[in-house]
Amino acid sequence: MSEQTKLKRVLNLPLLIFYGVGVTIGAGIFALIGETIGIAGNNAPIAFLIAGIIAAATGLSYAKLAAVYPRAAGEAVFVNIGIGPNWGRFVGLAVTATAIISSAVISLSFAGYLGQLINLPQPLFVAGIIVFLTIIASLGVTHSIVFAAIITAIEISALILIIWVGGDKLISLSNWQAAFSPPSDLAQWSAISSAAILAFFAFVGFEDIENMAEETINPHVNVPRAIIGTLIITVIVYALVALIAVSAQDQNAIASSQAPLATLYAQLTGSNGDLIATAASIAMINGVLVQIVMASRVMFGMAKEGLLPEIFSRVHPQRQTPIIATIVVASLTALLAFTFPLGGLARATSVIILSVFTLVNFSLWRIGSRVDAHKSLVRWRWLGLVGAAISAALIVIEIGLQLT
Numbered sequence: 001m002s003e004q005t006k007l008k009r010v011l012n013l014p015l016l017i018f019y020g021v022g023v024t025i026g027a028g029i030f031a032l033i034g035e036t037i038g039i040a041g042n043n044a045p046i047a048f049l050i051a052g053i054i055a056a057a058t059g060l061s062y063a064k065l066a067a068v069y070p071r072a073a074g075e076a077v078f079v080n081i082g083i084g085p086n087w088g089r090f091v092g093l094a095v096t097a098t099a100i101i102s103s104a105v106i107s108l109s110f111a112g113y114l115g116q117l118i119n120l121p122q123p124l125f126v127a128g129i130i131v132f133l134t135i136i137a138s139l140g141v142t143h144s145i146v147f148a149a150i151i152t153a154i155e156i157s158a159l160i161l162i163i164w165v166g167g168d169k170l171i172s173l174s175n176w177q178a179a180f181s182p183p184s185d186l187a188q189w190s191a192i193s194s195a196a197i198l199a200f201f202a203f204v205g206f207e208d209i210e211n212m213a214e215e216t217i218n219p220h221v222n223v224p225r226a227i228i229g230t231l232i233i234t235v236i237v238y239a240l241v242a243l244i245a246v247s248a249q250d251q252n253a254i255a256s257s258q259a260p261l262a263t264l265y266a267q268l269t270g271s272n273g274d275l276i277a278t279a280a281s282i283a284m285i286n287g288v289l290v291q292i293v294m295a296s297r298v299m300f301g302m303a304k305e306g307l308l309p310e311i312f313s314r315v316h317p318q319r320q321t322p323i324i325a326t327i328v329v330a331s332l333t334a335l336l337a338f339t340f341p342l343g344g345l346a347r348a349t350s351v352i353i354l355s356v357f358t359l360v361n362f363s364l365w366r367i368g369s370r371v372d373a374h375k376s377l378v379r380w381r382w383l384g385l386v387g388a389a390i391s392a393a394l395i396v397i398e399i400g401l402q403l404t
Helices: 013-025 028-068 074-082 085-115 122-139 141-165 167-171 173-180 186-200 206-215 219-246 251-256 260-269 274-304 323-339 343-368 375-379 381-403
Strands: none
Touching: 013 141, 013 206, 013 219, 013 274, 028 074, 028 173, 028 186, 028 206, 028 219, 028 251, 028 260, 028 274, 028 343, 028 375, 028 381, 074 085, 074 206, 074 274, 074 343, 085 122, 085 274, 085 323, 085 343, 122 141, 122 274, 122 323, 141 167, 141 219, 141 260, 141 274, 186 381, 206 219, 206 274, 206 343, 219 251, 219 260, 251 260, 260 274, 274 323, 343 375, 343 381, 375 381
């Protein structure tokens, strides 16, 4: 094991966007589209657009900070500089914890799906998928991102297929007017707002791009562009899929389905939705891989900043990956999956993520308000205050929803 702390810079802008789109779209849209339609009905496309705008407020803060401080463990670095090391350590550990919890939940979900096809014990599937993806993550960042990019291509292809077969609904002007015309009724706006808060979590993931900064070529430019590009692509795809979904024959069936996009595809084509369901299960694999890769980089970056023990900053001399951090993340993922009830933990992650967003946004305000601040951060410091206010308001709403 090498004492060096340099990762290998091999990621260009297209690969970084593939990574961002993969971690953002993931399996979320395959499930959340149904719940969003159930709340907002025909106005679901508006809800996704509003959710994208809300996400963009924080996404731009990340992009501006990443352009000045392109380091692994980005959130922890930003908050460490903006507020202090204790808050930076909290943010880094919170990001790592949510990644590990998400990986454990997704591993169990994937094992449950696979168990319906192959009659083997669930723990065997969980262990197998975690070990396999840990090996991929340890081989090198190029292997990890290329593997993730292939899976992302499959996910996007499934969504594009839905957009393609429902293309006649995109051509209809009446469908566009019905979906995107602002309603005049206050109750409808209330439903849209509730759906937008839910849809917002389908955009979470763009922030993980920053944690790949030390493996990115020209990170000052490519990391911010990848964050913004990821959000733009995601908003367009989500809005188009939502437009087709609300134009389908049986909207209620989609809203109540456990596999809403598979149900939508079946309605559009008259065939079964197994193809889309398979793509959703493959998206789960991507979710675990990108979270293992991201969490290990957060631990690596925190160790470099002195927020975690130095051992986590060590990299493999040939593979140039943070091998110790990767193994620790994978081990904790397996431990959670095998020993803890994950339902409550998974619900709590939304509040943790929003807390991180609040602190990162506030850090932009604090850093940009200093005399010696970089001029781009000075110009955009008010964005941090707006993003912090939005994220804090979402925390209050999310806690209220969980208590009711």
